[in-house]
Amino acid sequence: MRVLFVTYAERTHFLAMAPLAWALRTAGHEVRFASQPAFVDQITQAGLTAVPVGRYRDPGRALELTPGWQTAGRAGLPRPYDVAQRHPDDISWPYLRDEFARQVKDWHKYENVPMIPDLVAFAQAWRPDLVIWEPTTYAGPIAAKACGARHGRVMFSLDIYGVTRDHYRRLRAQQPPHDRGDALAEWLDAYARHHGGEFTEDMITGEFTIDQFPRSLRMEADLTYLPMRYVPYGGPAVVPQWLRAAPWRPRVAITMGLVATERFDGYAVNLQDILDSLADLEIEVVATVAEAEQRRLARIPDNARLVPFVPLHALVPTCAAVIHHGGFGTLSTTALHAVPQLVLPLHFDEPALAEGLARQGCAIHLPAERATGPAVQEALLHLLGEPAFADGAHRMREQMRALPTPNEMARRLAAMVADRRPITTG
CATH class of the missing domain: 3.40.50.2000 (Glycogen Phosphorylase B;)
Structure with missing residues (x-):
């Protein structure tokens, strides 16, 4: 099968994805890794085939454009994702609605929009069977929708994104019809419709989520999680x-x-x-x-x-x-x-x-x-x-x-793509 990995130019996120890309490649699958042009060397140094898409956007600049990103939320989490560690009764809809809209404008669009046209064009030409994306690189599921591929996330962190989305959907359903705005869904829906589809929730949280923490450390949403053993990779290395x-x-x-x-x-x-x-x-x-x-x-x-x-x-x-x-x-x-x-x-x-x-x-x-x-x-x-x-x-x-290795995950993903049945938590 053909597998397309996607991340914006953030090294720590890439490092968490590379071992699975290797496993799929050595299992005989065709693998491509798409990111912004300035990140190509990081990908090729890992022995993977790079696909440059869009233009470079400095992740550090995104932090500057997002006031209070580092400390404004509770426990140092960025707004609105700090609600992932709050009690449900301590989360207000106005806070979640407004902060989600701000993050879409200041962060998610900043990182993703420059990548989308090139990535979609490549996906439609290459026709991957599976797209694996970093959990805030929404260009990935947009491309998957455009070419009909299955797709899922690989976590580099606790799943604050999935848990926050659970809270968002719960509170949104309680609001009157005139107050059910969903900035992230509306943004993704515009791209889906442009390519002949429509928004589905998996464009935000994936059809599945690969998590590299043991259950004792995970933060889980109401999603399908596929556990995978962490394999250390930190880039080119020489033992002194x-x-x-x-x-x-x-x-x-x-x-x-x-x-x-x-x-x-x-x-x-x-x-x-x-x-x-x-x-x-x-x-x-x-x-x-x-x-x-x-x-x-x-x-x-x-x-x-x-x-x-x-x-x-x-x-x-x-x-x-x-x-x-x-x-x-x-x-x-x-x-x-x-x-x-x-x-x-x-x-x-x-x-x-x-x-x-x-x-x-x-x-x-x-x-x-x-x-x-x-x-x-x-x-x-x-x-x-x-x-x-x-x-x-x-x-x-x-x-x-005790977690399945990347090699075992590669076999599971290939079987999942082959039979197209719904994915269940491992």
Whole structure:
């Protein structure tokens, strides 16, 4: 079969999709990966075939156009998707209606509109059997509708999008006919009708959703979920010489992710304070720190090694603990290798994921605003000294390993496309 993957030019989202694209390709299927022209190198570096569509739109610019994106919603989630963590009685229709309309105008159209004409033209010419899209790249389902392909989402996060949509539909149904506006559906319907169809709800939430978290960490809407095991991929990687030898004392990794330096003004925690607090401990610290952030440091402790990048899937298995921000890839890679985690979350789904890991007994959750040097030192010593965290980390690894692999998912998707029957949750 032919499979078309689609995402706007966001690296972290692409990394979450690449292993499934590989699995489908090595199973013998034809795979193409469509994104904006400036993102082509990221796709081809992964050994995948790129299809440039539209023109580049900087995701960071979308944040600037969306006032309060990072902090205006509760728990740091962008409006209106912060309702995903609220009690139903604490959600008002005016808030959800108005904020959804604003996000469509300021964010979703900004990222998607430049891609749509080229993507639809390619889909109609190439005729994919299946379109796999990142959950806010609505150009994907528009193209699927235009060419008659089946389609679904691959999550890079908790499904705040599906849960928010559930709340939206519930509250909308309770309103009088004159107050049932649906900006997202109306926008997508215009494209569907232009290509001879009409809007259906799957254009927002997919015919199915591939989720790479175990059930204990997921946030689920009233949708069909297909679980898939996370496979680490962080781009081109070389294992350095120093990493080939086992550490002679406990190794602790520190990584605060890509987005902090690519999208925002540095890390949410005081890295100098944290490094200083760990300087006298009998541990080896390996911190992946962007070069620009390294230049801000006044000193580097003798027990610390700072590197701009090291393959996380090679580093984590050598560690006794990992200190990180709670991002999807870092959290999942660490969990897959049964290493206890100290999570310092700031925004988006990081706080919810940190709380979920802590409930599973494999992590300590310390919010970024409270992550002073002494607090991090105290939490790390507790993490290293309490065997229950290692036990919890091994249980989490078993949950991760129990999920179907991308290879198994490739077979399931091929069978689903072949028989066209409704998809059921796995």
